[in-house]
Amino acid sequence: MTDASRDPAVRFDAVRLDRGGRTILSGIDLVVPRGSVTAILGPSGCGKSTLLSALTGELAPAAGRVEVFGRAVPQRTRELLEMRKSIGVLLQGNGLLTDLTAAENVALPLRTHTRLPRAVIDRLVEMKLHAVGLRAAADLYPRELSGGMARRVALARAIALDPPLMVYDEPLTGLDPIASGVIMNLVSELNDRLGLTSLIVTHHVHETLPIADRAVVLANGGIVFDGTPDQLQATQDPLVRQFLRGEPDGPIAFDSAPRREAA
Numbered sequence: 001m002t003d004a005s006r007d008p009a010v011r012f013d014a015v016r017l018d019r020g021g022r023t024i025l026s027g028i029d030l031v032v033p034r035g036s037v038t039a040i041l042g043p044s045g046c047g048k049s050t051l052l053s054a055l056t057g058e059l060a061p062a063a064g065r066v067e068v069f070g071r072a073v074p075q076r077t078r079e080l081l082e083m084r085k086s087i088g089v090l091l092q093g094n095g096l097l098t099d100l101t102a103a104e105n106v107a108l109p110l111r112t113h114t115r116l117p118r119a120v121i122d123r124l125v126e127m128k129l130h131a132v133g134l135r136a137a138a139d140l141y142p143r144e145l146s147g148g149m150a151r152r153v154a155l156a157r158a159i160a161l162d163p164p165l166m167v168y169d170e171p172l173t174g175l176d177p178i179a180s181g182v183i184m185n186l187v188s189e190l191n192d193r194l195g196l197t198s199l200i201v202t203h204h205v206h207e208t209l210p211i212a213d214r215a216v217v218l219a220n221g222g223i224v225f226d227g228t229p230d231q232l233q234a235t236q237d238p239l240v241r242q243f244l245r246g247e248p249d250g251p252i253a254f255d256s257a258p259r260r261e262a263a
């Protein structure tokens, strides 16, 4: 582990993240070793997606430093675009283009970011679709895919450029338990087989912990737990227990954020 901690995939060092003039997270220290799968958990509105946006450079930290593979996340557009090629992102909406087939969707990043000849791209697309078990679906359009299949196509597209770091924001939203199991297995398998590092933002605690090496819980503007899944299950911290049990009342101020839904 000494190598991994010397040269982690991701490092947050005393990071503060503000949005709309408000501090969302502060005092964030986080080191993600290469090769690991980390679950980022926490109640709605606690700043999970915000944390990811600092990683992809969409949001510059108000204080502190964010590093990806030993380099500070750049502010300048050109360097930022270059760095983003090393991060595969799967967002909850899939973001597939509806008038392109599954294969064309997966080919898109390869067409945009490489000068590979058509035949090579076709072969790579076939391999990526095969990696998510969907080679037979290459010519289907998104509307012809189930929710689980569409999520897998989006996953194939996210790995198209062989990014060493994968970030998933709520990868299980809208999926039934079986499709969820398939996605989680894939996330885990891809991480191990391709030697990736994965960050999974989710409130699906029970589906995610089995494949995670580590769990980080965000609440009340910071990290309130950082440890193994076993340690998380065993914790007596009332705040973390409240989150795990999904209880509305307790030390987590669920509605501190201005996004309160119903009164």
Ligand SMILES: Nc1ncnc2c1ncn2[C@@H]1O[C@H](COP(=O)(O)OP(=O)(O)OP(=O)(O)O)[C@@H](O)[C@H]1O
Pocket (backbone or CB within 6 Å): 019, 020, 024, 042, 043, 044, 045, 046, 047, 048, 049, 050, 051, 203, 257, 258, 259
């Ligand atoms: N573009 C924005 N401008 C201002 N405030 C924002 C913006 N995006 C998010 N926020 C606020 O930042 C806080 C954290 O939001 P974020 O989306 O990171 O939470 P989350 O943990 O991902 O929640 P969820 O589980 O519901 O996806 C919320 O209070 C939200 O209202």
Ligand SMILES: [Mg+2]
Pocket (backbone or CB within 6 Å): 048, 049, 050, 169
């Ligand atoms: Mg979110």
